[in-house]
Amino acid sequence: MNITRDTDFEGLDIAMLALMVSEDIQDQPVLIEGLQLLRDLRAEIRPYISASDDQGRREQLLHAFYHELKFSGDWNNYYAPENCLLEQVLSQRSGLPITLGIVLMHLAHSIELPVRGVCFPGNFLLLFPGDEPVFIDPFTGEAWDNEQQSLMLRANLGDLTRMESKYIQEADQRQILSRLVSVTKACMLQSRCLPEALRASEVSLVMNPDDPYEIRDRGLVYEQLECPQFAAHDYSYFIEHCPQDPVTPVLKVQLAMLDHDAIILH
Numbered sequence: 146m147n148i149t150r151d152t153d154f155e156g157l158d159i160a161m162l163a164l165m166v167s168e169d170i171q172d173q174p175v176l177i178e179g180l181q182l183l184r185d186l187r188a189e190i191r192p193y194i195s196a197s198d199d200q201g202r203r204e205q206l207l208h209a210f211y212h213e214l215k216f217s218g219d220w221n222n223y224y225a226p227e228n229c230l231l232e233q234v235l236s237q238r239s240g241l242p243i244t245l246g247i248v249l250m251h252l253a254h255s256i257e258l259p260v261r262g263v264c265f266p267g268n269f270l271l272l273f274p275g276d277e278p279v280f281i282d283p284f285t286g287e288a289w290d291n292e293q294q295s296l297m298l299r300a301n302l303g304d305l306t307r308m309e310s311k312y313i314q315e316a317d318q319r320q321i322l323s324r325l326v327s328v329t330k331a332c333m334l335q336s337r338c339l340p341e342a343l344r345a346s347e348v349s350l351v352m353n354p355d356d357p358y359e360i361r362d363r364g365l366v367y368e369q370l371e372c373p374q375f376a377a378h379d380y381s382y383f384i385e386h387c388p389q390d391p392v393t394p395v396l397k398v399q400l401a402m403l404d405h406d407a408i409i410l411h
Contacts, residue, residue, distance in 0.1 A: 146169050193208070258273075
């Protein structure tokens, strides 16, 4: 596995980390291919960047990315697994907010343009700092003002939710990578790519050891893979560590059914 507890999440390039995750989840060698695609992309975009100031470089980068290089958000197959795997995003030039955002962050770093990631509820954003910070939706390339942020926030967390600074805090690379793995796991589950979903759970647990919610999610995957003993172990861990969680009573019923099935199998 590429991602380990000793991985330098803040020192390595964010796109390289995403490729390492993709290789781990697919259990296939994609890192070298992905790094070559990144090299090609950096060379392809450089002729479009000539401005000396941050605002000019940002505008040139975004125009070139979406109009010259033809990257775009995948509206038609949003939850398709390939939209989560960076080497495929680089090849097909379409993806999700988190994967397109990672590619843009890589390119911005390559032209010495400051950029930060924001794990906003429901949509990963890019923050270009300055006297007037600019928030960009990587899925469309459009800037988000306060009204758009508030609309997305209420759509994801409820109508009574109000904007707070915590929602637009800069994320470190470990947090961005965790978001990527979580999104990938969800897409794999929706597409019934269960071995990949399980490996995504394992990567999450490398990054967040002993997290009961990650362990619960792994149990859900084990159950779908018809591994009742492993699922029961993970459910038991969650029940023990999160007795007050609203999901716990449901998992207790599920655990009893798994134990019953295990007795029958024996």
